[in-house]
Amino acid sequence: MKKASPKKQPAKIPARTRALGDKYQRILDGAVAVFAEKGFHNSRVSDVAERAAVADGTIYLYFRNKEELLMTAINTAFDAFMSRARTELEAISSPPEKLRRLAQLHLQAFHDNRSLAVVFQMELRQSARFLAPFSHDHMVEYFGLVRAAIREGQSQGIFRAELREKIAANCFFGALDEMVTSWVLDETNYQLADVADAVTDILLNGFTKK
Amino acid sequence: MKKASPKKQPAKIPARTRALGDKYQRILDGAVAVFAEKGFHNSRVSDVAERAAVADGTIYLYFRNKEELLMTAINTAFDAFMSRARTELEAISSPPEKLRRLAQLHLQAFHDNRSLAVVFQMELRQSARFLAPFSHDHMVEYFGLVRAAIREGQSQGIFRAELREKIAANCFFGALDEMVTSWVLDETNYQLADVADAVTDILLNGFTKK
DNA sequence: ATACAGAGAATGAATGGTCATTCAGTGGGG
DNA sequence: CCCCACTGAATGACCATTCATTCTCTGTAT
Numbered sequence: 001m002k003k004a005s006p007k008k009q010p011a012k013i014p015a016r017t018r019a020l021g022d023k024y025q026r027i028l029d030g031a032v033a034v035f036a037e038k039g040f041h042n043s044r045v046s047d048v049a050e051r052a053a054v055a056d057g058t059i060y061l062y063f064r065n066k067e068e069l070l071m072t073a074i075n076t077a078f079d080a081f082m083s084r085a086r087t088e089l090e091a092i093s094s095p096p097e098k099l100r101r102l103a104q105l106h107l108q109a110f111h112d113n114r115s116l117a118v119v120f121q122m123e124l125r126q127s128a129r130f131l132a133p134f135s136h137d138h139m140v141e142y143f144g145l146v147r148a149a150i151r152e153g154q155s156q157g158i159f160r161a162e163l164r165e166k167i168a169a170n171c172f173f174g175a176l177d178e179m180v181t182s183w184v185l186d187e188t189n190y191q192l193a194d195v196a197d198a199v200t201d202i203l204l205n206g207f208t209k210k
Numbered sequence: 211m212k213k214a215s216p217k218k219q220p221a222k223i224p225a226r227t228r229a230l231g232d233k234y235q236r237i238l239d240g241a242v243a244v245f246a247e248k249g250f251h252n253s254r255v256s257d258v259a260e261r262a263a264v265a266d267g268t269i270y271l272y273f274r275n276k277e278e279l280l281m282t283a284i285n286t287a288f289d290a291f292m293s294r295a296r297t298e299l300e301a302i303s304s305p306p307e308k309l310r311r312l313a314q315l316h317l318q319a320f321h322d323n324r325s326l327a328v329v330f331q332m333e334l335r336q337s338a339r340f341l342a343p344f345s346h347d348h349m350v351e352y353f354g355l356v357r358a359a360i361r362e363g364q365s366q367g368i369f370r371a372e373l374r375e376k377i378a379a380n381c382f383f384g385a386l387d388e389m390v391t392s393w394v395l396d397e398t399n400y401q402l403a404d405v406a407d408a409v410t411d412i413l414l415n416g417f418t419k420k
Numbered sequence: 421a422t423a424c425a426g427a428g429a430a431t432g433a434a435t436g437g438t439c440a441t442t443c444a445g446t447g448g449g450g
Numbered sequence: 451c452c453c454c455a456c457t458g459a460a461t462g463a464c465c466a467t468t469c470a471t472t473c474t475c476t477g478t479a480t
Contacts, residue, residue, distance in 0.1 A: 038340075042340065201416075204416075267469080428474090437467105438464090
């Protein structure tokens with residue numbers, strides 16, 4: 001972010017012929033890898049270019065600027081996750097089982113792509129505040145899934161009625177998020193998804209009627 | 211971070227006569243305010259100087275560089291919180307009540323200083339990864355409090371024995387942390403500490419034997 | 421009381437390095 | 451031959467940090 005960002009250029013104009021090459025994807029992957037290693041602000045666009053084996057300028061054929069590179073990477077991953085999660089959860093009717101499955105998916109997704117996990121845990125919050133509410137919309141979607149399951153569980157009499165839906169959802173997400181952060185900061189790379197059940201047990205137990 | 215950071219200068223040499231002036235504190239406060247507003251990387255040292263009503267160069271009489279400014283601000287606040295928390299918790303014997311009180315202190319501290327909350331939520335994770343483990347030590351301290359309470363609760367037969375102490379602590383912290391994040395991103399500035407009990411209820415309920 | 425010297429504190433303009441971004445030019449496929 | 455994707459060197463901002471200079475005390479001497 002070197003200048004006052006004119007911000008309003010028409011749009012990125014990726015190649016028409018894009019399907020032929022995989023540069024777009026290589027750049028995105030390179031960006032995630034580099035940003036995970038050094039952090040967004042400490043990474044140079046030329047680092048990403050090098051990692052993706054393209055020229056510096058090529059990146060600007062696909063992305064308006066460095067910021068959009070980050071946002072696109074995050075958005076793409078988020079979209080993929082949400083679509084997967086939505087589909088899977090639809091097939092489950094029990095609210096507690098929905099939450100359990102969501103926890104597994106959440107942790108598994110990050111375990112499967114550690115660089116992405118690092119970028120999410122380290123850069124997403126900042127982005128949420130400074131790069132506009134792009135990610136916020138996604139968060140709202142995610143929370144929507146959680147809150148729906150909680151509401152359902154309440155109306156089925158499984159979860160306590162006095163539970164405050166929004167707070168409960170925050171606890172659920174916060175707990176998972178913290179598991180990921182703690183895993184990311186830990187070098188050992190243990191099987192993250194293994195803790196999903198333990199976390200879910202605590203939370204569900206907390207939500208459930210005695 | 212403009213150059214390869216020689217890193218090893220002797221140390222900052224704040225004035226001997228410092229008690230007379232409040233520049234040091236003004237700079238720290240200004241830094242928190244400015245960093246909260248624009249983010250660490252988007253803030254200029256001269257912004258902080260202006261906010262603190264000192265010259266740019268003056269900041270370097272008190273801090274080695276911009277990074278140290280952030281770290282000192284965070285450390286100072288963290289130290290103050292931990293010392294307060296430790297004292298308070300010592301006076302409580304019931305493990306669940308310890309956790310309940312800790313949650314209140316945690317949320318109240320951030321409610322009392324929103325800028326600090328913003329800086330913590332937005333910058334701390336990055337720092338944890340790139341500005342060395344300085345903050346990590348603090349986190350370990352904090353988690354130490356939580357884990358001790360959980361262990362105690364287990365040995366007293368209040369909390370479930372099969373609870374995994376570390377995971378439970380992560381859930382507890384994560385839930386609180388998420389409450390703060392959500393409060394920070396929300397414009398309305400509701401009374402954050404009011405949710406402490408609701409959060410604690412869920413978690414304690416989750417920890418407790420049926 | 422006044423003057424003065426010395427020391428540290430404070431100042432802010434100038435420096436130097438770093439990069440994001442641009443764009444004139446290259447080359448290969450159709 | 452034309453079109454475009456692609457290239458990468460050059461440009462232009464931007465800003466952390468430095469340092470020569472000025473200011474402000476404090477104590478001492480007259």
